[in-house]
Amino acid sequence: MKKEFKLNKEKVLVIMFCSLLLIFSSLMYVFAQDSTLRILMFSSFVPQNDEALKAIGAEFGQEKGVKVEVDFVSIKDMYPKLVAQSDSKSGHDIIGLENLLPTTYKGSLLNLDDIIEEIIAQHGPFANIAKEICYQDGHWKSLPWWIVPFHSTYRMDYFKDVGEQVPRTWEDLLRAGKKLKAIGHPIGIALSATGDSNNALYQIMWGFGARIADSNGVVAINSPETRKALTYVKELYEKTMTPDVLTWDNGGNNRYMLSGIGSWTMNPISIWVIAKRDFPELAEQLNHYGAQYGPMGRHGAGDFYSLGIWDFSPNKALAKEFLLYLYKEGVMNSYLESGQGFNLATHPFFYEHPVFHRNPKISELIGYAEWMHYTGWPAPADKRAQEVYLRWTVPNMFTEVATGILSMDQAISKAEKELIEIGYKPAK
Amino acid sequence: MKKEESTAYFMITPAVIALIFTVGYPLIMAIYLSMTDTEVGKSESFIGLYNFVQLARSPLFQTAFKNSLLYTFVTIAVKLPLGLILALILNKELKAKKFLRGIILLPWVAPITISAIAWKWMYDSTYSVINWMFIKLGLIDYGILWLGKPWLARVSVMIVNIWRGTPFFAIIILAGLMTISEDIYDAANVDGAGTLAKFWYITLPLLKPVISFVVLFSTVMTISDFPIVHILTRGGPLNSTHLFSTLAFQIGLSTGYLGRGAAISLFIFPFLLLVVYFQLNLMRGKRWEY
Numbered sequence: 001m002k003k004e005f006k007l008n009k010e011k012v013l014v015i016m017f018c019s020l021l022l023i024f025s026s027l028m029y030v031f032a033q034d035s036t037l038r039i040l041m042f043s044s045f046v047p048q049n050d051e052a053l054k055a056i057g058a059e060f061g062q063e064k065g066v067k068v069e070v071d072f073v074s075i076k077d078m079y080p081k082l083v084a085q086s087d088s089k090s091g092h093d094i095i096g097l098e099n100l101l102p103t104t105y106k107g108s109l110l111n112l113d114d115i116i117e118e119i120i121a122q123h124g125p126f127a128n129i130a131k132e133i134c135y136q137d138g139h140w141k142s143l144p145w146w147i148v149p150f151h152s153t154y155r156m157d158y159f160k161d162v163g164e165q166v167p168r169t170w171e172d173l174l175r176a177g178k179k180l181k182a183i184g185h186p187i188g189i190a191l192s193a194t195g196d197s198n199n200a201l202y203q204i205m206w207g208f209g210a211r212i213a214d215s216n217g218v219v220a221i222n223s224p225e226t227r228k229a230l231t232y233v234k235e236l237y238e239k240t241m242t243p244d245v246l247t248w249d250n251g252g253n254n255r256y257m258l259s260g261i262g263s264w265t266m267n268p269i270s271i272w273v274i275a276k277r278d279f280p281e282l283a284e285q286l287n288h289y290g291a292q293y294g295p296m297g298r299h300g301a302g303d304f305y306s307l308g309i310w311d312f313s314p315n316k317a318l319a320k321e322f323l324l325y326l327y328k329e330g331v332m333n334s335y336l337e338s339g340q341g342f343n344l345a346t347h348p349f350f351y352e353h354p355v356f357h358r359n360p361k362i363s364e365l366i367g368y369a370e371w372m373h374y375t376g377w378p379a380p381a382d383k384r385a386q387e388v389y390l391r392w393t394v395p396n397m398f399t400e401v402a403t404g405i406l407s408m409d410q411a412i413s414k415a416e417k418e419l420i421e422i423g424y425k426p427a428k
Numbered sequence: 429m430k431k432e433e434s435t436a437y438f439m440i441t442p443a444v445i446a447l448i449f450t451v452g453y454p455l456i457m458a459i460y461l462s463m464t465d466t467e468v469g470k471s472e473s474f475i476g477l478y479n480f481v482q483l484a485r486s487p488l489f490q491t492a493f494k495n496s497l498l499y500t501f502v503t504i505a506v507k508l509p510l511g512l513i514l515a516l517i518l519n520k521e522l523k524a525k526k527f528l529r530g531i532i533l534l535p536w537v538a539p540i541t542i543s544a545i546a547w548k549w550m551y552d553s554t555y556s557v558i559n560w561m562f563i564k565l566g567l568i569d570y571g572i573l574w575l576g577k578p579w580l581a582r583v584s585v586m587i588v589n590i591w592r593g594t595p596f597f598a599i600i601i602l603a604g605l606m607t608i609s610e611d612i613y614d615a616a617n618v619d620g621a622g623t624l625a626k627f628w629y630i631t632l633p634l635l636k637p638v639i640s641f642v643v644l645f646s647t648v649m650t651i652s653d654f655p656i657v658h659i660l661t662r663g664g665p666l667n668s669t670h671l672f673s674t675l676a677f678q679i680g681l682s683t684g685y686l687g688r689g690a691a692i693s694l695f696i697f698p699f700l701l702l703v704v705y706f707q708l709n710l711m712r713g714k715r716w717e718y
Contacts, residue, residue: 080681086468087686104684107469192576193664244553246576246665255554383467387683391488396666405578405666414487421486 036067037318040081040092042305043072045148045270045342052338060325066318085310093313094322097306100374100386102134102142110309111139115320119327123349127369130346132381134306142306143323146336146343148268149302149368150199152289158185158263167264169293170207170232177240177264185263187240188256190248190395191233191402197248197395199301200266202375205229205394207294212388212415213379218425221397222412225296230401230408237402246399258282268302269342269362289364291371300372304346344368384423393418461690468684479691489692492663492670496696498582499671500651503589504643510590511597511642512635518598519605529602536595544659547588551575551660578668581661585669588656593649597642604638605631636710644707651696672696 039057044050050072057068073081075098082101085091086108102109120126126134130144154166162179164172177187190197205211209225237245244256253265258275260282265271275283291300307326309319325331327347336345336353341362345351346369356366375394376385388394397415400406406414420426462479466472483489518529535543550558551574559571574584608631616626654673657663663670663678670678672692680689 083468083681083684083686105469109469193662242553243573243576244571247551247553247573249548249662252553255552259554261554383684387685390678390682392664392667396664399666417487421488 036069037061037094037315037322038092039068039070039094039096039322040078040085041070041072041096041307042075042078042098044339045268046273046339048338048340049335049343052335056326056331056335057322059331060322064318064321068322089310089312091310093309093315093319095308095310097142097308099304099389100133100376100381100383102306102308103136103382104386105308106136106141108311109141110311110313110316110319111141112143112309112320112323113140115324116140116143118324119347123327123347126347127372129304129369129372129374130306132377133304133374136381142308143326144346145305145307145326146339147302147304147346147369147372148343149290149300149365149372150196150203150266150268151291151300151302151365151368152264153257153267153269153271154264154287154289155185155257155262155285156287157285158183166287166289167292168289170204173264173292174232174236174240177236180263181240185261186242187236187264188242188245188248188253188262189233189236189266190250190252191237191245191399192248192252192395193392194248194250194252194395195303195389196250196253196267197392197398198375198389199303201233201394201398202301202373202377203266203291203299204233204294206299206373206377207292207296208232209294209296211378212376212385212394212419213424215378215380216425217380217384217423219416219419219427221419222416222427226412227408228295230398230411233398234402246403257286269365272361273340273342287361287364290368298371300368301375302368302372304372304374305343306346341365379424387422388419391418391422393422458690458694461687462694464687466685466687466690468686472687475687479688480695483688483691483695488667488670489675489695491667492672492675492692493695495582495667495669496651496671499586499589499653499669500647503586503593503650504646506586506590507593507597507646508639508643510594511601512639514594514598515601515605516631518602529599532598533595535592536599540592540655541659543592544588544656547591547656548660551584575661576665578666581665581669585657585660588660589650589653592656593646596646600642601635601638604635608634640707640710644704647703647707648700651700 037057037060039053041050041053050070054070057070061068071092078096078098081091082095082097082105085095086105089108097105116126125131126144129147134140134142134144152166156166158180159166159176161183162176164176164179167173167176173187180187189200191201205226208229210223210229211220211225214220242256242261244252248256253262253267254271254274256262257265257267257271258279260279269288272283272286272288275286291298307323309316309323313319326335332345332350333353336343336350337355339355341355341359344356344365345353348367348370351367351369356362374381374385375389379385393415397411400411400414401408461472463474463476464472465475465478514532518525518532522528550556553571553573553576556571556574558574559568562568563571573580575581612630612634613626616630621629651671652673653671654677657669657671657674658677661669663674672695676689676692679685679692
């Protein structure tokens, strides 16, 4: 006999109970959120950074009698997470922002003029790059926090073998690189679709006076300076580099140096940090140097990190207090100490932290923020510069010329069209 | 409505609701987004088909379009015969048949992210096990830049897709082979048909519905492939491996141009609808009587 489905008293009560439980749990969750400060941050390469941030959060929470939750995600995962939170107007209170993300999300970020002014009153002004990135449309949109500079990492022993000192100029590098390749230890800069490639090639461009666009957003890539930079990189690739650079992701140069073959690359101190742990003898031979000088001066690049507060955060005042707390001298010092020299300050007051003086291999990097630019500089720090970074416009141009796939004119023309497509104004 | 019918509708209602929320709603939102200039942190306005027109003019999108069609066509053209051969072998009476049939599925069932990372290591310029093997065998003197040259990178990502997708073809075709009655082959033997003749006049025609199904399914999945390319090359070198999905991710989620990203994702939608239409017609076209 077929059983018919019938709602009876018991089933109705069960369904009502489950629904009430669901509603009640949701309300509890929402209520709980209001008394918790939630922070979303990138996982640092140095795990102690993350531990330090959690500890700072716990101390702040204890002082204020609130709960502080810190969540860490990889840099790759951060981008879609930020889109989701911005779109749904829900999520964390404080968010970590890499490079030009403050410009992307400026419409959803709280103005931080009051706390920045307080920090400036206490410690003095920030480095120029901090204002270039974090100050948007007349307001401070994020709190500058730290940078990870992109500098020379080189093998002292190999350079000694070829009778060369650490290269201080791009010409020094070319000369030394030819000799190093001849003894089986080529240098390497990524020429590929990767952030490392952007960070390295922009430095070379600026060193030769080249730029993608001017400060008014007019395309400026088609210039004699760009041709000089392209000529230099083509020669560097052909005569000094390993062809592996065409395949590198962000870890490619790390693996290359740690293999013992590589003699020079551009990278933060992460190669040295891993070498100290796994290959101490190799670590002994590694050293660092800040940005190289080109004909048009010394220019550096790297990754810039700041903290913003969503304008839909239910804990705006508390979030601002936390950001101010981060810039208390003891707190910032403890955070920089945890990085063991990996992250550098964006504020001159903290440049000379003892951690950078403890080891001469890091002390060369002190004050890197002073000669660092955001990728896209001197074009405005906006979404267009961010898009150029993410579309690998500059790495593609250099790769096409270095490998001979396109002529210099063709590669520049292609890059120029792409820049115009992205939104820069055509040159007259 | 009969009570039995109403019970049936009641039972499938949760699944339909779930589908509406997980498939229907995102699809409708994507169509709406693709017709707006939505960016993160900015209010949107309706712009009709402007995004699609701009995309059609964009050299980068044109490259991704060609790459996607090439990637789909070539990988399916290779997976189909490979899958068919594998299915024919697995249909024979072999020792450890069950074990072999299980193990052949491993590339398909392994999490795609882990597989892609493993392949990334195999293609790595410094530590590639493939290069090491070739050098030890004396076939090459220097490592091959699997992901460094545009055409080579295209082939490399296709190899990973083929490695991963062939088992799917094999298992589905095998299921089709197992439904073909032995009586037909016996009758063919009586008539003096050879192996090739049996394959061409019996096996292949009877497998056409199954092949149509698996090609259709694979076309949809391959053209929207994301993890393999994103992990191996991120669309490089020189945009030579960019597909719709990786470009949509780059423009939509990384840069924050949600409207444009949605338009990229949906660009292929009419094409896929046509593929589905023709394939379904093909499957329904003949009545397979024997």
